[in-house]
Amino acid sequence: MKSIERYYDITESDKPRSSVKYFIENIKCNPSTAIELGCGAGNDTVYLIKNGWNVLAVDKENVEERIAKRLTSEELQRFKFQQQSFENVRLEKTKLIVANYSLPFCNKDKFEDLWNDIKLNIQKDGYFIGNFFGLNDSWHMSKAEMTFLSKEQVIDLFSDFEILLFREVEEDGKTGLGRIKHWQVFHVIARRK
Numbered sequence: 001m002k003s004i005e006r007y008y009d010i011t012e013s014d015k016p017r018s019s020v021k022y023f024i025e026n027i028k029c030n031p032s033t034a035i036e037l038g039c040g041a042g043n044d045t046v047y048l049i050k051n052g053w054n055v056l057a058v059d060k061e062n063v064e065e066r067i068a069k070r071l072t073s074e075e076l077q078r079f080k081f082q083q084q085s086f087e088n089v090r091l092e093k094t095k096l097i098v099a100n101y102s103l104p105f106c107n108k109d110k111f112e113d114l115w116n117d118i119k120l121n122i123q124k125d126g127y128f129i130g131n132f133f134g135l136n137d138s139w140h141m142s143k144a145e146m147t148f149l150s151k152e153q154v155i156d157l158f159s160d161f162e163i164l165l166f167r168e169v170e171e172d173g174k175t176g177l178g179r180i181k182h183w184q185v186f187h188v189i190a191r192r193k
Contacts, residue, residue, distance in 0.1 A: 016047035017100045019129050019165065019187050024051050027164065027189070029127065032095035037086040037118075037130075038102025042067035045079070053096070054078040060085050087114050091121040099130035104137075104147050111147040119160060122192045128161065134184030136170060154186045161190035 015021070023029070024047070031052030036045050039057035045067055048055050055078065057067060064081040071079055082089065086102060087110045097118055106114050122128060132154050133139065133146070140148045149157075151168065167187040175181055 016043050017129075019100065019131070019189055020044045020047060020098060022165065023127065023129055023189055024048075027127070029095070034096035034098060035091060035094050035121075037089065037097065037099040038105065039063065039067070040101070042070070044098050044100060046070050048096075048098070049075050049078050052078075054080075056080045056082065056094075058082045058084065058086050058089050091117050093121050093123055095123055095126045097122055097126075097128050097130070099128070101131060103130060104133035104139075106147050107145050108147045115157060119192075124192055126192045128158075128188065128190045128192070131185050131187045132157075134168070134170070134186060136182070136184040138182035149186070151186060154188065158188065158190045161192055163188065163190045165189040 031048075032054070033056075034048050034053045035056045035058065036048070037058050039045050039059045040063070042057060042063055045055045045057040049071060057063075057079070058081075060083065062083045064083070067081065068076060068079065086099075087106050091097075099118070103111070103114070118128065132149050134154075135148050135150055137148060139146060155163070155166070165188065168185070169187065170182075170184045172180060172182050
C-alpha cells in the first residue's frame with residue numbers, strides 16, 4: 001500500500017482540525033461556499049458540509065469516494081471534488097478557503113503565486129483557515145522544496161486581512177504516519193478586509 005493511502009486510512013477517523021471547529025463554533029458566519037486545498041481524508045470537508053457549507057475539496061489523490069461515503073444524499077449535493085495538485089488549481093471566488101497541513105507542501109518556487117491566488121479569491125469579509133510550517137520545523141533541513149516561513153513572514157501574508165486567531169505550536173510529535181518529528185506550526189484564522 002502506498003504511504004499516502006496508509007496516511008488516509010489512519011487519519012480518516014480523525015476529528016476535524018481544531019481551527020475549523022473553532023471557526024464554526026465561535027465565528028458568526030452564515031454557511032456559504034468553501035474550498036479546501038489538500039483535503040486529505042476529508043475530515044474538514046465533511047465537518048463543513050455537515051454544518052451547511054458547500055465545499056469544493058481539492059487533493060492530488062483521488063479521495064472523492066472516501067469523502068462521499070461519509071455524507072448523506074442531501075449533503076452530497078453540497079460536495080464537489082477536484083483531483084489535482086493544489087498549486088495548479090483554478091480557484092474561484094469563495095467565502096472560505098481552508099488549507100490545513102497543505103500549503104507547506106507547495107513547492108517554495110510556486111508558493112507566492114498560489115498565495116496571491118488564494119488572496120484574490122477570498123471574497124471581501126471572507127475567511128482563511130490554515131497553517132504554515134516554521135523555520136524550526138525538522139523537515140526544513142531535509143525537504144528543501146517545501147515552503148517554510150518565519151513568524152514575521154506568516155504575519156506579512158495577512159496584510160489584507162484581520163487576524164482573528166494566531167497560534168504558534170512548537171513541539172515534538174507524530175506525523176500522520178506515526179513517525180516522530182519536531183513541529184513548528186503557525187495556525188491562522190483571518191478575515192479578508
